[in-house]
Amino acid sequence: MWPQRVTATVDLSALRHNLQRVREYAPASRVMGALKADAYGHGMVAVARALDDGLDAYAVACLEEAEAIRAAGCRTPCVLLEGPLHPQEIETIAARGEPVVLHADWQLQALRTLRCATPLPVWIKLDTGMNRLGFRPDQARRLAQAVSANPALKLLGWMTHLANADAAESAGTQAQLTRFFAATDGLPGARTIANSAGLMAYPQARVDWVRPGIMLYGASPLEGHTASQDGLLPTMRVESRLIAMRDVPAGEAVGYGSEWVCAEPTRVGVIAMGYGDGYPRHARSGTPVQVRGQTVALIGRVSMDMITVDLRNCPQAQVGDTAVLWGGGLPVESVAEHAGTIAYDLFCGLTNRVHYHYESET
Structure with missing residues (x-):
């Protein structure tokens, strides 16, 4: 066999080391590791198998990614970050029982007629300043009531995404955190805020769950940093x-x-x-x-x-x-x-x- 032209060598032990760094930053949090986009180009199935006993959940973008992980024999729950992309997906998602993120009213409306033996676990995403996906924070109590009124749904908790966490002491990030905590105060369910940058740079974002992505793969999420400065190993x-x-x-x-x-x-x-x-x-x-x-x-x-x-x-x-x-x-x-x-x-x-x-x- 002739030599291969271009190779990408992925060090799975470095991947596990980086997960341990996540645990050191947020020892009291459960970890939802981002495996979307083919595990950031590292090979989703190989990464899922390597971390199946180390993560509390996988974060994927869509049903196809979750199905590929399931087909590989991994049992860790796969959270669908974009939720159902079309009403036609809902029955399949419910049959799989994968947790979904709800970010739009059309999704809630489509789930009103859902019939399933086991309630579908859902996260509700609040838009605190990213202005991409999510409900307005002032809708949180209405949403909690809507989910609790639907016997086909089970509320897991509340999610938001930080727009500027890679910059230390960002006023925008502080404003997002304030909005999120105010909106979810007193509501049932867990909280998840921090991506890699958030969990490294903002201790107050290390709540019930953290959602590391790039730091698992051995690159720093922080401006001007390299992996070695943050105790991460290139994967x-x-x-x-x-x-x-x-x-x-x-x-x-x-x-x-x-x-x-x-x-x-x-x-x-x-x-x-x-x-x-x-x-x-x-x-x-x-x-x-x-x-x-x-x-x-x-x-x-x-x-x-x-x-x-x-x-x-x-x-x-x-x-x-x-x-x-x-x-x-x-x-x-x-x-x-x-x-x-x-x-x-x-x-x-x-x-x-x-x-x-x-x-x-x-």
Whole structure:
């Protein structure tokens, strides 16, 4: 079998370490781990199996994701964060018994005629300032009454989502917390507020449940931080290889658009990964890549299948050498910053040309 062109190696022991960090931040909270979007590009089934005995619930976006986790034999409840997406889904969701998040009146209306042997567990989402999904906070008491009046429903609790928790001491976040606590004061059910940034930066958001996502996958959710600063371990290492080298004279350009011009004679390396594999096309010259453990710089435009790098400070490089695009000693946060994006985008953007491998100490 020939070598694989681009690989993503996922360290499941690092994943479990990061879950332990969640528990250290919020020891009194139950944990709903975000496995939506194929576990942020890490492989939903593999991650679900690795964490099935460590999480109290999985958070997924839709019924299809929950069904894939169930088919893999995992028994941890799957919370459908967007609730039923269409009235036609309701009977199937009720038959599965998966907890759902309700965020709109049409969902409540569609559930009025639900008939099921066991009440469907529901979370109610309040929009405290994200202005995306959720009921107005002043509707909380009406909603509690509507759910309690429907014998087909069982209220689990109340949810909101923080818009600016990645910024420390955000006035907007403080306002959201105040609105949420005021709206749910005295109402039955559990509370859940904190995503990764919220549970790390805002102790008052560590309530009955927390909902970590990106920190499970070994990237910091906080502005200007890297995983190592927050005691997290990178879970994904993306690698390819150096497939060509050439010496380019001073004054010659490299790549599409001839945007990067050699100021002096330059040894240029070609690495077999491009936007067709999920490397960000908008990554700018200077984005770090590692060859033989040495940090080198991306130069020129990203192509569909290749990138080019400046090898002047890695004279020992040879065709066939491993190139690390992120992970290991190359923080994904640094690559994301140079590409004008976030770690979530890099993780989720890997395409089906990338081969996944899973490592674990157990």
